[in-house]
Amino acid sequence: MLNNIISNLINAENPKVEDAKQLIKEIYLEDHRPWVVGYSGGKDSTVVVQLVFEALADLPKEKLHKKVYVISSDTLVETPLIISSINNTLRRVQDRALLMGLPIETHKVKPDFDQTFWANIIGKGYPSPNQKFRWCTDRLKIDPANQFIKEKVSTFGEVIMVLGVRDDESVTRGNTMKSHTVEGKVLMRHSTLSNAYVFAPIRNFTLEDIWDYLLDENSPSPWGDDNHELNKLYQDSSSSRECPLVVDKSVKESAGSCGNSRFGCWTCTVVTKDKALNGFIENGEDWMRPLLEFRNWLAEIRDNRNYRQKYRKHGKIYFRNVRVENIDEEDYVIIPKKASRKEEITKLESFTIVEKSALKSFLKKNNIDLSRDEDNSLLIKDGETYQQLGLGPFTMKARETILRKLLEVQRDLKHPSGEHYELIKDEEIKVIRRYWLENDDFEDRVPQIFREVMGYDLDWEYDDRPLFDKEQLSDLELLCDEMKVDMKVLKRLISIEKEYNGYKIRRGVSQDIEKTLKQDYLHL
Known part of the structure; x- marks a missing residue:
């Protein structure tokens, strides 16, 4: 009651x-x-x-x-x-x-x-x-x-x-x-x-x-x-x-x-600012500070042109308009940013101006690889319009850097439970390795980076071993340079052959080869 x-x-x-x-x-x-x-x-x-x-x-x-x-x-x-x-x-x-x-x-x-x-x-x-x-x-x-x-x-x-x-x-x-x-x-x-x-x-x-x-x-x-x-x-x-x-x-x-x-x-x-992690740290969870620092670094490098390819995943080139304005009697390039981020303002003299019609020959003459960790500060002139090459995925070197830093944070993290806390699962690392091998990482860098940082090996799949050793890769690069063949294209074609090897019916192989050979950056 x-x-x-x-x-x-x-x-x-x-x-x-x-x-x-x-x-x-x-x-x-x-x-x-x-x-x-x-x-x-x-x-x-x-x-x-x-x-x-x-x-x-x-x-x-x-x-x-x-x-x-x-x-x-x-x-x-x-x-x-x-x-x-x-x-x-x-x-x-x-x-x-x-x-x-x-x-x-x-x-x-x-x-x-x-x-x-x-x-x-x-x-x-x-x-x-x-x-x-x-x-x-x-x-x-x-x-x-x-x-x-x-x-x-x-x-x-x-x-x-x-x-x-x-x-x-x-x-x-x-x-x-x-x-x-x-x-x-x-x-x-x-x-x-x-x-x-x-x-x-x-x-x-x-x-x-x-x-x-x-x-x-x-x-x-x-x-x-x-x-x-x-x-x-x-x-x-x-x-x-x-x-x-x-x-x-x-x-x-x-x-x-x-x-x-x-x-x-x-x-x-x-x-822009992670209030969650900041709040926990301010309230005594100082062990989470390395997570916040890593998160802030990851946000900072997102639009760093040195960390990004200058074409999209399947080789598609695109251009982003920028403005050139005279400020206090000096010419500046105004690069717009998405969302609420401030525009980037850089002196015009810092850029190399290239006519759009001459872009392909300029890249070839200066041996510029749009997938590498370099920007060359190119400004492309198309009539009265100024443009930059649009950004694509993180470069392979950038991805290596991210993986290495993440593993270092995981290795050194002082979790209060005292147990080993995984920021990235072993299964994810193995998936990353597969993606890299499919993306023509013939050096098989994931196991090397993991061993260097963590000090031990995972149980790697035997069938995922790279196709070539370092000496063979070096010979291939020299041969490609001599014959004026794009090394990335060659690697992709070899990977396609490996992917379809052993199938009686190789449905799709012709389309994959065609897509590889028709990538925009090859035909500027």
Whole structure:
């Protein structure tokens, strides 16, 4: 009797909580579609998981007729303290659910090793993400989560995503949610996944509602977490945002970057300043300083022309317009920058001006390789317009530098647990090696760099050995120079032959050879 009185008093003080629980029960009992609950470790998703857990605990056991999957996204570059907290919570939720007989399962979803942050940056040479080229969200978060959802759809026909999204989180997010809402219906359409629907039980919660519920001593975490510790993570932060579990490409932009969030990736280069790592360091986690320094360096080198090829991945050349202006009786080149970054201003005399029609002969005469770590400060004149060669992937030398520095940070990191903490997985390093070999790294540099930095070898695949030794490579380079043959093209053609070797039907080999021979930079 006393418990019921106390419960009624609590509910009267916080009617939104009781309404949300009641709605969760009604939607759960409505059909047999399983639920997939997104959990990021932040405040909003914690509220949703806790409300779902409490609502299911209130139902009679015979009515717990379908599974609830609590999934968390591990991008493999999560902030170390946060992923540790998420792992602990998932274990506690699972243990408590089993003890109470609730149909809750916890899972972590991860990108495939050939799609991770480091596989793309170091392996393929992708420039680090920014606001205009935020390739990371799809590969690291959306695709792994959607793969999990698709597997459940294929098994059960339809699923319901339960997400901690709120209308007042941002104007953009609120408008996006409204656009997906069907009038009179609680569930929203999922715009990119057929047979998947979205349920947002805390949609009308305010920030104050969130913390009132989490910090209410009468509503502790049912699995034993201390929500005051979660609140501490948000203290002294200029942002109360969390990094949501993004499962819809159409709302990726409204989800925004997680670089200003305590619950994003430690490698986030989308924002100018990483407030998350700075905040942790300022609050005593000084061991994370090497991560911040590495992240800042990675952001700085992104637009350094010496670190980037001057053509895109498949050899395509493009040009970017710049302005030449007279300032205080001197001519300057004004190089525009994307997003909110300041324009770069350099004296015109620092550049070598080349007519566009004479570019090919100039490059050949001066033996300039557009894939190398050099820029030559070329300014291309096309009539009255001035241009620069556009930038492509990180050069191979840049990727070697990034890999070496990352391994050095990993080797020297003083993680408080005292255990060896992996910033990059062994499986990712092996994928990077494969990408480099496919990209004509005949010297097989990955095992060499790993051994030099870490002091031991991984269990490398025998079949991935390079085709030529150093002496043979040297002979090939001399022969290419003598015969005026592009060494990169020769390497690519040899790699294509290796790739198709042994196949009775070599479908696609002609197209691959044709693409190699038609690369833009060969025919300027």
